[in-house]
Amino acid sequence: MTAAATEPGRTEATRDDRVAGRSLAARLLSRPEVGSLVGAVVIFLLFMAVAAPFRNVANIGTILYGASAIGIMAVPVALLMIGGEFDLSAGVAVTTSGLSASLIAWNFGLNVWMGVLLALAVSLAIGAFNGWLLLRTGLPSFLVTLGTFFILQGVNLGVTRLLTGNVATADISDMDGFAAAQKVFGSEVALGPVTLKVTVLYWVVLTVVAAYVLLRTRVGNWIFAVGGDAGAARAMGVPVRATKIGLFMAVGFCGWVSGMHLLFQFNTVQSGEGIGKEFIFIIAAVIGGCLLTGGYGSVVGASVGALIFGMTQLGINYAGWNPDWFKTFLGVMLLLATVVNVYVKRKADLR
Amino acid sequence: MSVVDNAGVADAPILELDDVGKSYGNVHALRGVGLNVRQGEVTCVLGDNGAGKSTLIKIIAGLHEHTDGTMRLDGVACRFGSPRDAQSRGIATVYQDLALAPLMSVWRNFFLGNELRRGPLRILDIARMKRICGEELVKMGVIIPDLDRPVASLSGGQRQCIAIARAIYFGARVIILDEPTAALGVKQSGVVLKYIVKARDAGLGVILITHNPHHAYLVGDHFVILKLGRVVLDARRDELTLEQLTTEMAGGQELAELGHELRGADQEERRK
Ligand SMILES: Nc1ncnc2c1ncn2[C@@H]1O[C@H](COP(=O)(O)OP(=O)(O)OP(=O)(O)O)[C@@H](O)[C@H]1O
Ligand SMILES: [Mg+2]
Numbered sequence A: 001m002t003a004a005a006t007e008p009g010r011t012e013a014t015r016d017d018r019v020a021g022r023s024l025a026a027r028l029l030s031r032p033e034v035g036s037l038v039g040a041v042v043i044f045l046l047f048m049a050v051a052a053p054f055r056n057v058a059n060i061g062t063i064l065y066g067a068s069a070i071g072i073m074a075v076p077v078a079l080l081m082i083g084g085e086f087d088l089s090a091g092v093a094v095t096t097s098g099l100s101a102s103l104i105a106w107n108f109g110l111n112v113w114m115g116v117l118l119a120l121a122v123s124l125a126i127g128a129f130n131g132w133l134l135l136r137t138g139l140p141s142f143l144v145t146l147g148t149f150f151i152l153q154g155v156n157l158g159v160t161r162l163l164t165g166n167v168a169t170a171d172i173s174d175m176d177g178f179a180a181a182q183k184v185f186g187s188e189v190a191l192g193p194v195t196l197k198v199t200v201l202y203w204v205v206l207t208v209v210a211a212y213v214l215l216r217t218r219v220g221n222w223i224f225a226v227g228g229d230a231g232a233a234r235a236m237g238v239p240v241r242a243t244k245i246g247l248f249m250a251v252g253f254c255g256w257v258s259g260m261h262l263l264f265q266f267n268t269v270q271s272g273e274g275i276g277k278e279f280i281f282i283i284a285a286v287i288g289g290c291l292l293t294g295g296y297g298s299v300v301g302a303s304v305g306a307l308i309f310g311m312t313q314l315g316i317n318y319a320g321w322n323p324d325w326f327k328t329f330l331g332v333m334l335l336l337a338t339v340v341n342v343y344v345k346r347k348a349d350l351r
Numbered sequence B: 001m002s003v004v005d006n007a008g009v010a011d012a013p014i015l016e017l018d019d020v021g022k023s024y025g026n027v028h029a030l031r032g033v034g035l036n037v038r039q040g041e042v043t044c045v046l047g048d049n050g051a052g053k054s055t056l057i058k059i060i061a062g063l064h065e066h067t068d069g070t071m072r073l074d075g076v077a078c079r080f081g082s083p084r085d086a087q088s089r090g091i092a093t094v095y096q097d098l099a100l101a102p103l104m105s106v107w108r109n110f111f112l113g114n115e116l117r118r119g120p121l122r123i124l125d126i127a128r129m130k131r132i133c134g135e136e137l138v139k140m141g142v143i144i145p146d147l148d149r150p151v152a153s154l155s156g157g158q159r160q161c162i163a164i165a166r167a168i169y170f171g172a173r174v175i176i177l178d179e180p181t182a183a184l185g186v187k188q189s190g191v192v193l194k195y196i197v198k199a200r201d202a203g204l205g206v207i208l209i210t211h212n213p214h215h216a217y218l219v220g221d222h223f224v225i226l227k228l229g230r231v232v233l234d235a236r237r238d239e240l241t242l243e244q245l246t247t248e249m250a251g252g253q254e255l256a257e258l259g260h261e262l263r264g265a266d267q268e269e270r271r272k
Helices: A002-006 A006-012 A023-031 A034-050 A057-082 A091-110 A112-135 A141-164 A176-184 A197-217 A218-228 A228-236 A241-268 A275-287 A299-316 A324-351 B007-011 B053-062 B083-088 B106-110 B128-138 B156-170 B188-203 B215-217 B242-250 B253-271
Strands: A188-191 A194-196 B011-024 B028-036 B039-048 B067-074 B077-079 B091-094 B174-180 B205-209 B221-228 B230-236
Touching: A002 B205, A034 A275, A034 A299, A034 A324, A057 A194, A057 A197, A057 A218, A057 A241, A057 A275, A057 A299, A091 A141, A091 A241, A091 A275, A112 A141, A112 A176, A112 A241, A141 B053, A176 A197, A176 A241, A194 A197, A194 B011, A197 A218, A197 A299, A218 A228, A218 A241, A218 B106, A218 B230, A228 A241, A275 A299, A275 A324, B011 B053, B011 B205, B011 B230, B028 B053, B028 B067, B028 B077, B028 B188, B028 B205, B028 B221, B028 B230, B039 B053, B039 B188, B039 B215, B039 B242, B053 B083, B053 B174, B053 B205, B083 B091, B091 B156, B106 B128, B106 B156, B128 B156, B156 B188, B156 B242, B156 B253, B174 B188, B188 B205, B188 B215, B205 B215
Parallel strands: B039 B205, B039 B221, B091 B174, B174 B205
Antiparallel strands: A188 A194, B011 B028, B011 B067, B067 B077, B221 B230
8 A cells, every 4th residue: 555655547447436345234234145144044044933843852863854855866956057047857757766676676687876876877867968958959947858758757657567567666675785775875864853865964064065166176167157147158268058957966866865765765666756946946045045047046946945845845734724825825935035135135236 | 560470370371262152041241241350450341332252351350151262260261150150260259239248247258168167067267267357357447346236237338348358368360350349439439449459469361340440540550441342442551541541441432422412411501
């Protein structure tokens, strides 16, 4: 500043006194996940007040389990949304993965682990196909993945019936490798009174890794850029195609984790399952602050969105309310969270 | 003229375009264009709206591939498959639309595609990126108090300064500026022109696109005028005066006609 003082012509350039430094509170409030955090606290307090079983510590495990089932998918779906795309096939792709593992192992009499690995290949291939088709055709991802959604839905039902004559896969719990695979995908640990499913661990790890990748790595920068302005990203040398296909494959990978849990939790998979879940993942991401138009959002927010789901699902149950209202509740939550997100962000930006 | 140690090197063009053409389907945006970009020289590309200037530089920047002719870098025929390709050979560009992601922060935009990383985990070196970004912007005379702000919240000129500072920071051999002063105040325009001269003196090849003949004549060594996708004038500075350049840009004869028409319209107006 001494140089500025001795150089009168420069003083006005060195500092713009119209902009005060932003306070820490304003910075925190302008984070995308604020709306979801507020929502989570409100929902938590609400059910603490009205539902007695909600206050029981032992039920934490159940609530977190419900949240993790959604969270494992909401995290990659949020990344994909920040990257500017949707995946409407995410819900049925989970079922496809579980079915693949089970049917492959059963029909060829393979070790269950072979089925698990081939299911991973199938899931990644579905993701890659979605991304490839999107970039190839230039159609909006809404349309492309709507197509995959219907294709997979039909394939799930058709192939399962063709191979088993049934709408569900056969019980594979007596096959080689099942016990070990179940440990990995369906086990649980007791921490005092709380029993935690392994999916909760996966969910937390996934959230931490994804948040780290998004905010602290080059790939994260690319995800924001391809979602914010794909043309600009390409012009600056960002590999737009690889980033988008990678995001779809991340959804595929997490779909595989969810699908394997489904299989090893229940020993069989229902071929009609998963329809409608894709919207729940998207809603969790939106509650968490992801913009539908891409380029902005948070995976931590999406996980908080999933937690809101977990709490609501069980809270309604515990409170003795009619579960018919669950969906209505979701819709209201979605609207409220979006409004709060926009409002809080605007306020914080003005501070 | 320019400060380049090795006069011999300065003579050979870094980048040569020979009879280059580009069609968008049935639109022939460029036809038979020749252009030489030399080290330590500012090449100005001028022309009407839609003349094909942006198309020309997008070929050099790797955003489009030319459909005819050849482009040579250091005398070797080449084709850039992507902007990344062009960047890795030291060509940096300020696009007319600036190529900034609106919701990303200033520093993230500045280093987009060229992120600095550190440590074995290759995590982003945020502190260093912010510091460099701040320093480069201060050098341009724009003060952006909070580099974490999304660029969408900045003024048009501030955004333009970010794009220019970025290209100047990363341009190693050739810098392309597509109408860099379009949204800038007098002072910032001056700074940009100074930067162009500085880059030229540092031995870079500069391609400047502008609609302002005064700016072009202030810094240009070499002028190319495009019209409907063809080169209609290709002259060195010593072959041309500012008046001639202005007239050529406006299309000479056409300008006289325009003056006539305007006067005519004026009289008609008065008669009513
Ligand atoms: N992606 C595209 N597809 C089809 N035609 C295009 C495309 N981009 C440019 N053109 C056409 O090519 C011609 C040259 O456009 P260009 O953007 O290069 O002009 P310009 O000289 O940069 O004009 P301005 O001064 O307005 O920036 C125009 O006729 C334009 O319509
Ligand atoms: Mg242009």
